[in-house]
Amino acid sequence: MRHNVLVSRLALGLYLVIFFGYLLGPLVIMSMTAFNSNPFPTISPWDCFSFEWFQVLADDERILRSIRNSVVIGLGTVVLSVAMGLAAALLLTQIWPRWRATYYTIIIAPILIPGVVLGISTVVFWDRMSRFLGPATSDLFHNGIFLTVLGQSTFIASYTMLVFVARLQRYDPGLTEAALDLGATHVQAFRKILLPFMRPAIASAAVLAFLASFENYNTTTFTFGRYPTLTIELAQKVRYGINPSISALAFIIVMLTVFFALSAEAWRRGRMKMAGQAGGDPVPQRAGILPAFLRGNWAAVVLVLFSFVAITLFWTARSYSPEQCKAEVRAAKQAEAAKRREELLRRREEMRRQQQMKGPDIFAPSGRPAAPGASGRPDTDRAPFGGVFDPGNLEGQSGTGNAPRDGSPPQGGTEPQTGAGTGAENGEEPGNGGNRTTPFGSVFDPGNLSGTAGN
Amino acid sequence: MARPRLFAEYFRTNGRFLGITMMLLVGFWIIVLILLPQLSMLDFSFRYNLPPAEQGGPKDVYTLDNYRHLIYGAGGGEGSYNTVDLMVFGRTILAAMAVTVADLILCYPLAYYLGQSRGSGFVRLLVVLLIIPYWINEILRAFAFRIIFADGGIINAAMMGLGLIDQPIDFIRADIALYTGLGYAYILLMLFPMYNAIESLDRNQIEAARDMGASWVHIHRRIVIPHAKPGISSGMTMVFMLSAGALAAPQILGGPSSLWFTQLVYQWFNNSLNWQQGSAYAIVLLMASIAIVLTFMKIFRVNMGDIGK
Numbered sequence: 129m130r131h132n133v134l135v136s137r138l139a140l141g142l143y144l145v146i147f148f149g150y151l152l153g154p155l156v157i158m159s160m161t162a163f164n165s166n167p168f169p170t171i172s173p174w175d176c177f178s179f180e181w182f183q184v185l186a187d188d189e190r191i192l193r194s195i196r197n198s199v200v201i202g203l204g205t206v207v208l209s210v211a212m213g214l215a216a217a218l219l220l221t222q223i224w225p226r227w228r229a230t231y232y233t234i235i236i237a238p239i240l241i242p243g244v245v246l247g248i249s250t251v252v253f254w255d256r257m258s259r260f261l262g263p264a265t266s267d268l269f270h271n272g273i274f275l276t277v278l279g280q281s282t283f284i285a286s287y288t289m290l291v292f293v294a295r296l297q298r299y300d301p302g303l304t305e306a307a308l309d310l311g312a313t314h315v316q317a318f319r320k321i322l323l324p325f326m327r328p329a330i331a332s333a334a335v336l337a338f339l340a341s342f343e344n345y346n347t348t349t350f351t352f353g354r355y356p357t358l359t360i361e362l363a364q365k366v367r368y369g370i371n372p373s374i375s376a377l378a379f380i381i382v383m384l385t386v387f388f389a390l391s392a393e394a395w396r397r398g399r400m401k402m403a404g405q406a407g408g409d410p411v412p413q414r415a416g417i418l419p420a421f422l423r424g425n426w427a428a429v430v431l432v433l434f435s436f437v438a439i440t441l442f443w444t445a446r447s448y449s450p451e452q453c454k455a456e457v458r459a460a461k462q463a464e465a466a467k468r469r470e471e472l473l474r475r476r477e478e479m480r481r482q483q484q485m486k487g488p489d490i491f492a493p494s495g496r497p498a499a500p501g502a503s504g505r506p507d508t509d510r511a512p513f514g515g516v517f518d519p520g521n522l523e524g525q526s527g528t529g530n531a532p533r534d535g536s537p538p539q540g541g542t543e544p545q546t547g548a549g550t551g552a553e554n555g556e557e558p559g560n561g562g563n564r565t566t567p568f569g570s571v572f573d574p575g576n577l578s579g580t581a582g583n
Numbered sequence: 584m585a586r587p588r589l590f591a592e593y594f595r596t597n598g599r600f601l602g603i604t605m606m607l608l609v610g611f612w613i614i615v616l617i618l619l620p621q622l623s624m625l626d627f628s629f630r631y632n633l634p635p636a637e638q639g640g641p642k643d644v645y646t647l648d649n650y651r652h653l654i655y656g657a658g659g660g661e662g663s664y665n666t667v668d669l670m671v672f673g674r675t676i677l678a679a680m681a682v683t684v685a686d687l688i689l690c691y692p693l694a695y696y697l698g699q700s701r702g703s704g705f706v707r708l709l710v711v712l713l714i715i716p717y718w719i720n721e722i723l724r725a726f727a728f729r730i731i732f733a734d735g736g737i738i739n740a741a742m743m744g745l746g747l748i749d750q751p752i753d754f755i756r757a758d759i760a761l762y763t764g765l766g767y768a769y770i771l772l773m774l775f776p777m778y779n780a781i782e783s784l785d786r787n788q789i790e791a792a793r794d795m796g797a798s799w800v801h802i803h804r805r806i807v808i809p810h811a812k813p814g815i816s817s818g819m820t821m822v823f824m825l826s827a828g829a830l831a832a833p834q835i836l837g838g839p840s841s842l843w844f845t846q847l848v849y850q851w852f853n854n855s856l857n858w859q860q861g862s863a864y865a866i867v868l869l870m871a872s873i874a875i876v877l878t879f880m881k882i883f884r885v886n887m888g889d890i891g892k
Contacts, residue, residue, distance in 0.1 A: 140692075140696065143692055143693070144693070144696075144709075147689065147693055148709075148712060150689075150767065151712070151713065151716050151767075151770070152712065152715070152716065153731075154724070154727035154728055154730075154731055154767070155715075155716060155719060155724075155727055157727065157730060157731055157737055158723070158726065158727035158730055161730055168733075168735070169730050170730060170733065170735050170736060170737075171737060211608055212608045212609065212611070212612040215604070215605040215606075215608035215609050215612075216608075216609050216612065218597075218605060219605060219606075219609050222593060222596065222597075234613055234617065234618075235609075235612070235613065235617075237617070238617060239821070240820065240821070240824045240873075240876070241621075241824075241828075241869060242824065242825075242827065242828025242845070242865075242868060242869060242872065243828060243830070244828055244830055244845045244848055244849070244865060244868070245621075245624070245828070245865045245866075245868065245869045246620075248624060248848070248852060248858075248861060248862060248865050249620035249621050249623065249624040249862075249865075250616075250620050251858075252620065252623055252624050252627050252858060252862060253619055253620035253623040253624070256623055256627075278616060281612075281616065282612070282616040282617060282620075285612055285616075313598065314597060314598020314599075314600065314601050315598065315600055315601060318598075318601055339718055342720075343718075343719075343720045343721055343722075345721055345722060345830065345831045346828065346829070346830045346831065346845075349830065349849070350852060350853075358720075359720055359721070359722055362720065362722045362723065362726075363722045363831060363834065363835070366722060366725070366726050366729070366835050367834055367835060370726070370729070374723075374726060375726075375730070377723075378719070378720075378723045378726065378727070381719060381720065381723065382715070382719060385715050385718045385719060386715055389711050389714055389715055389718075390711070393707065393711050426704060426708070427711070
């Protein structure tokens with residue numbers, strides 16, 4: 129029996145680890161890539177601990193402008209969807225029972241309609257409206273901010289409505305009636321009785337609406353016009369060439385989320401504790417090293433630690449310079465490349481010997497034309513043989529020509545995307561010597577051979 | 584003017600100003616934001632893609648061409664089907680279903696565990712940990728999976744380091760990254776409704792069943808799952824609809840040769856500038872997903888009112 133309990137506890141623990149690993153692992157790894165100086169967001173070849181991507185992010189005009197757009201759109205969406213959601217929730221409590229199901233289905237439906245459909249329908253509808261109402265409305269009805277706020281509010285109002293409905297279930301309509309009986313006007317009763325009761329729900333609905341608006345992609349991608357939001361800008365960056373400055377932004381967002389989640393939890397626990405004390409349920413006053421507001425509140429403890437780490441990190445970032453480390457990594461990479469090159473040359477030499485034994489090289493002419501043009505790098509003239517020994521060329525050919533793998537390191541496959549930085553490094557490498565041993569162009573390049581053999 | 588009596592009642596409880604404001608707001612939402620745009624998109628999908636000069640002219644008539652294009656392709660001829668688009672459509676629906684079922688299986692144990700353990704500090708910690716990924720941008724979540732599944736990413740590096748494989752697996756091309764990322768993107772929308780439903784289940788019922796000698800499987804089949812049915816169906820509906828309509832994850836994680844149906848809609852709309860064709864495809868997607876959800880709700884006897892609770 130006890131054995132059984134142990135097994136099921138282990139299974140539960142393993143399951144929790146897997147589940148939360150799946151949930152949080154990707155975010156942790158993504159955050160870590162923000163600190164790697166490698167120009168491709170990765171952690172497996174860890175180059176240097178560096179803050180440079182935060183600088184790249186801070187210098188990115190487009191990102192900053194898109195954040196401003198996101199905030200404007202978010203605020204508009206909050207106002208509209210909180211108002212509509214509250215009105216809809218109040219109507220739901222009053223509508224005739226026969227209609228209630230239909231009404232509820234209609235106002236809940238936008239949650240289930242694909243965001244793509246909402247975006248398209250919004251654009252199409254307002255485009256036709258502007259044609260119908262004349263050119264005076266054209267500017268407004270094709271304005272990205274206007275369309276995005278309307279498109280997003282369509283479904284975000286359903287979210288806020290659900291929040292309000294949950295809160296209204298605990299409201300006693302007798303309160304409003306009493307106020308009316310005592311001579312208050314409807315507006316007064318609403319402002320003095322209902323609104324204060326709804327305030328927590330309004331606050332959480334507003335936060336919910338803002339966040340939902342901030343991170344929406346599917347609807348916004350059709351409506352944004354000339355005002356891309358942060359999410360749109362991010363999506364474009366991710367789709368067309370990625371670099372770790374996106375990870376840096378992700379890291380900041382993750383940190384903010386953690387910070388707010390912890391604050392909310394710490395606040396909740398603090399209030400619970402206070403309520404417990406007020407209710408004559410004294411918290412045992414243990415003499416501890418922790419100040420009073422942290423006692424029995426793990427969230428507050430973690431929050432303090434978390435803020436401490438964040439401040440340390442920020443402070444380190446201001447004085448830290450990874451130049452030393454980066455130079456070392458560069459040297460190590462060059463050494464690695466040199467070793468690889470030697471290996472290649474040795475193989476080539478062997479192959480040449482074998483072919484010389486076989487006789488004249490009949491494959492050579494077909495291989496030659498490809499060689500001089502193979503490298504489009506600016507510094508090919510520095511390398512005596514048209515850059516044919518540039519490891520980058522070999523890698524390119526090995527991809528197309530089914531050449532035997534030449535032991536390239538894991539990051540090899542990513543190099544074409546990394547832009548000028550590594551490209552220049554590769555281009556310099558032939559100057560290191562070692563290329564003078566084979567004066568035969570690239571004819572003995574294994575890639576060429578297998579390429580022609582395959583034909 | 585004699586107002587209908589039902590409205591009289593309404594204005595008596597709310598007052599004229601508030602009553603009118605509320606009706607205007609709800610009316611604006613339902614009519615201008617929900618109904619009219621959908622209808623206008625439906626209307627649009629039956630029209631030809633004409634240059635502005637010919638709009639409203641004699642050529643501007645209703646047609647089924649945009650829908651025919653999905654089935655028969657550009658030629659419009661009978662017999663030759665638009666296999667590319669139809670395959671994309673079928674794949675999207677099937678994959679969205681598979682993602683939904685996978686999320687259900689993955690979430691059920693956790694929802695049960697969280698729902699049935701009384702709110703200890705550890706459980707609160709787990710809930711806070713769950714909420715964090717929920718507020719991270721959808722794009723960034725997809726981006727995280729792109730990093731992990733890249734050629735030089737951590738998974739390939741780890742597997743090569745362990746000697747399991749000798750060259751990187753292209754997870755992106757194999758669509759493994761896409762399915763994992765889609766499952767991840769909406770997993771919490773499966774978890775939370777289920778958790779809420781199971782939380783309201785009285786523990787005594789389970790204990791009574793156990794005392795009577797019910798097996799573990801029996802308890803879940805006869806007590807927990809029937810009680811959690813509204814939560815389960817609500818979660819499944821949301822995950823299915825959202826993954827079938829997902830755009831970000833397929834754009835970022837999808838392989839170069841395989842498309843998601845929403846990407847076709849996007850292409851018609853933004854690349855080909857053929858809004859009519861895009862509307863038709865969007866309508867097909869909407870109708871198909873609604874039909875599937877309603878069918879499953881009918882099979883499992885769930886009401887629409889349970890959704891969103």
